[in-house]
Amino acid sequence: MFKKIIKATSFSQQEKIVERYMKEVNDIQAAGISRRELFKMGLTAGVGGLTTIGGGVFLPNLAQAASSSTSIISPPCNKPWTEPLPIPKTAVSVGNFTGPEADKGQCLEKQNLYNPGNGPIGDYEDFIEARADEHQRWDELGGLAACTKYELMAKEIDWNFYSLAEYPAFNSKVWTYVDMNSDSNGEFATGVLRLKAQYGSPVLMRMYNGLPKGDRDTQGFGINQCSPHLHNAHNPPESDGGPMRFFDSGKWWDYWYPNIRAGFASTHKTGTFRTDTANPKGLWCPGDWQETQSTLWFHDHRMDFTAQNVYKGMASFYTLFSKDINLDTDDETIGLRLPSGKYDIPLLFTDKVFDQTGQMFFDTFNIDGILGDQQTVNFKIKPYLTVDRRKYRFRFLDAGPSRYIELSLSNAAKFTRIANCGNLLPKAQIVSSIRLGVAERADVIIDFSTYKPGTVIYLENRLEQLNGKGTTGKILASSSKTQLLKFIVSSATVVDNSASLATLQTQVMVPMPDRTKNPIKIKRKFDFGTSNGAWNVNGKFFNPTIVSAYPIEGSQEEWTLTSPGGWSHPVHIHHEEFEVINRNGKAPAIDDLSRKDVVRIGDGAQGTAGTSSITFRMQFRDWIGDYPMHCHNVVHEDHAMMIRFKIVPPTDPNAGK
Amino acid sequence: MNKREFIKNLTGASLGVAALACIPESFAISVTPVIGNQVSRSKRTFPNVPVVTHEGKVVHFYDDLIKNKIVMINFTYTNCDGICPGMIANLKQVYKEFGARMGKDIFMYSISLQPEHDTPAVLKAFTELHKIKSGWTFLTGSKANIELLREHLGYKNSDPGLDKDNSQHLGVVKFGIESLERWGMAPALGDPKYLAEYIRWMEPNGSRPVLSEMMG
Structure with a gap:
């Protein structure tokens, strides 16, 4: 009873x-x-x-x-819309590293540095570099002299996800990336950070691990080893942040992001020209300009602990601009003239469960996927944003851990969607809602100029999801529960130098890359299955010594992913963007019509329908080495729903296997 | 009647004589209030219920088997002819990987999914047949307590049909360092060397991935 x-x-x-x-x-x-x-x-x-x-x-x-004895319900949010939306702060580059100079190979010098995670209250420690592999193509791409340098530290900060007015004492222990240059004392710590980068200017991001060590309380989950993955930059494996390349508190890793377009050392060795009215002769860049990316993010990827560590807070934005070809310039007066500066705002969506003291709760024994009863935007529950009467660019990111979201506006206004999975579209899509699986991104333009001052509009997620396994695909009625962010239109008159909405909706941005010149020689099939509750790919469990495919550098392959249904899987492939050729044997629909790095398979992939099969084409260019393909429902990923492939030169004995 | 009295009366009504009589002694354990520290989290995660070892010893699951230990947990049953034989063979390899540490600071637990059949004597015979050595304990107990453990440790299949079918039981090992609250899981049929490595990688002074072994 x-x-x-x-x-x-x-x-x-x-x-x-x-x-x-x-x-x-x-x-x-x-x-x-x-x-x-x-x-x-x-x-x-x-x-x-x-x-x-x-x-x-x-x-x-x-x-x-309490549908089971292990359920927890977060403290209610009774004072919504009382906290301003936290705007991710832009990291500030350093002229020189405070520690030893970086080089192609591992730095062998130590750096004595304060580690907030060392001992009970933090202490100085001799940091060493954990990276062992040399940077590929380092000298060829300008080496250290060409780099813009950043010093970041993964560390624990105090953060309140709730409204201060309602829960002044809440103080969540969040592990996040902190810019050491602008945040030396931690007083400006923002939960979500942002790095701005430009094509043609490599970034050297020195990431120190200052996470709590010893027997410090970790609130029950997370591990103090990290591997920040820059999702989904075209980077060499040693700077990719793969699952096995994690390092401990008290060490650092120099991540080198060359910010160069795919094809630069293979299919487009002589580079490409982009022409526009301002530059009729064209502007040149290395690689294929049609592989230009824009909204990336970096998050922890420590094997078996990705879900816990990302949930803990290790997720930030990396926005990549293309001023070199006058495209996405970070300046709304030139190029595509997208809303820029303070009108370019990344929004990170993640759902969490809190205990009654405001600490995050994570069920480390859950196997299906973790759902939070509180959805947050840039780490705040139900924040507001006072907007000027003009156009904005918002960069949506579903940061999981397991929830699919479908975003829409409460006044039924449409989004002008300019990018999918961080890639500028050939032409904007005018859509009334946008579905995102975990790790998927969408950039949209919203024009507030036509609204009267004082107008209130909510950004909502109306997609139903009942458990961690995935979405039902059902769209819920709009209610206070579905509202995530409140926009309040201000009365101030402001300048808007971005292109007119009509232009933004019709101009050509980045046409799909021409793949016809790189013939498909190899086709592969990967079936994402489960047996006795353990994930497998093609019937095999993940094994870190097994490489499942050896694509030849410079080649293109066609991969088909299948899923038996009953689950939702947002599958992510590191290294390059791919193009969906068909879904369930049919031509791809609007969500798939772009370059992508995450693709939804299984239930609720589109509408309420399931997807049993998806085929895409992907090139493997410029970099040699190993990368993973995995489910980005990070709980599934941590339970071994993953394979690794290794890009090899044509002379390798395994080439093409 | 004010609100306080109303609720108090409601409490009284709910806790009628019959209901009170039904509250088992162990009930107190499951309602221990949880506050934000490790002790309370552990109590909440790991039911401290009595279980019986294959040696016939009655022990408390959390206090005696989990607390301050490095552990590997799986569910199995002696009659299982599906994945269990392979699992047991594979976990014996994992056991070998840890060598002398088994039973010292690392412990393996196999919890029976058929406690009504798997009496301590049956389990004892099973361990002798399979030459299971110290540090690896087979456990049985009351059906209710085993179910409670299964639920708390995430061994329930979310598909009710599959969950009822013992032959479809979750073939995964959950492993953790309890004092650091680090918990992971891997398929029980995975490479035994790496099942052991996954645990060492979690240890503050354990081994770390050797990338050269992973390049195919």
Whole structure:
């Protein structure tokens, strides 16, 4: 009789139950029933701890809210829209590293540096570089002299995801990337950071690991080893941040991001020209200009701990501009004239569960996928943004860990979508909603100039998802629960030098790369399956010594991914962007019509429909070495839903295998 | 009647004589309030229920088997002729990888999915047949307690049909360093050398991936 638990059957029903449950908890607290009395009733709620639930019969709504004995419900957000949206702060480059100079190979000098994670309160420590591999093509691409340098540290900061007005004492321990140059004392720490980079200017990002060591409390999850992956830059493996290339607190790694377009050393050795009205003769760049990328992000990728460490906070933006060919310039008066500067705002969506003290909770024993009952934007629950009456560029990122989202505006206005998966589209798409699987990105233009001052518009996620396995594909009715971010239109008159909306909606941006000159010689199939609850690819479990494919450098291949259904998988392939050729044997629909690095397969891939098969073409150019392909439902990834491929020269004995 | 009285009365009604009589002694464990520290988190994650070892010893799951230890956990049953024989053989290789550390600071637990059949004596015979050595303990217990462990440790299949079918049980090993609250999981049929390595990689002074071994 203690197990009378009624399972909620839909998101909205579950929400109602939770609401009723929270009322009960509030009533109990208001009534001043003692802990002892509560204890006798079979539950303890709220007071300074997780809401723990036992003996479900006593309070029916409570019993229903906890669909299993391990469920946790976050403290409610009763004061929405009282906190401004945190704007990711742009890291500031350094002229010279404070420590030893960087080189092609591993730096063998030590650097004595304060490690906030060392000992109970932090202490100085001799940092060493963990990277062992040399940077490929370092000298050819200008070496150290060409680099813009950054010094970042992965460390623990204090952060409040909730409204300060409602929970002034909440203080979540977040692990994130901090720009040491602009944040030396940590007082300006923003949860989500941003690096701005330009094509033609390589970046050398020195990442120190200053995560807590020893027996410091980790709030129950996460590991103090990191491997920041720049998703999905065209980078060599030693700077890619792969799952096995993680390093410990007290070490650093020099990540070298050449910011050069794919094809530069293979299919487009002599470079390409982009012409526009301002440059009728064209502007030259190395590689294929049609491989220009724009919105990337970097996040931890430590094998088996990616979900925990990214959930812990290690996720930031890397926005790559292309001023060299007068395209996406970071200046709204030139090039494509996209809204720029303070009108170019990245938005990171991630959902979390909090305990009653405001700490993040992560169930390390969950195997399906983690769903949070609080959805956050740039690490805030229900923030607001006062917008000027002009055009903005927002860069949406679904940072998971497992939730699919479908974004729309509460006034039913349409987005002008200019990029998919971080890649500028051939031409903008005018769409009323945008679905994103974990790690997928979308850049949109929203024009607030036509709204009256004081107008309120909400950015919403109305996609139903009931568990970590994936979305149902159902679109929920708009409600306070689906609202993520509140836009308030200000009365200020401001200049808008970006192109007119009509131009932004019609101008040619980046046509799809021409793949016809690189014939397909090899086709491969990968089936994402499961047996006895363990993920496998082509029937095999992940093994770090096994390389599943050896594409030849410079070649193009056709890969087909299949999934048996019952699950949703956003599959990510490192190294290059690919082009979807067909989905379920049919021509790709709008979401697939771009260069991509994450593709949704399985249930709810598009609409409510499942996808059993997807075929894409991908080139493997310029860099030699190993990269993974994995499910970006990071819980699945951590449970070995992954393979590795290795790009080899044509002379390699394994070439093409 | 004010609100406080109303709720108090409601409490009384809910805790009627019949209900009170039904509260088992162990009930107190599952309602321990959890606050934001490691002790309370561990209590919440790991039910401290009594289980019986293949040696016939009654032990508490958290206090005696998990607390401050490095552990590997899996679920199996002696009658299993599906993936279990392969799993046991593979985990014996993992055991070998750790050598003398097994039973010292690293422990392996195989929890029976058929506790009604797998009595301590049956488990004992099984361990003798398979030459299971110290540091690897087979566990059984009341059906309710085993179910509780299965639920808390994430061994329930979210597909109810598959969950009922023991032959489809989750063939994964969960491993962790309890004192550091580091937990991972891997397929039980994965490469045994790397199953051991995954644990060492989590240790502050353990080994680290050797990339040259992973280049195919």
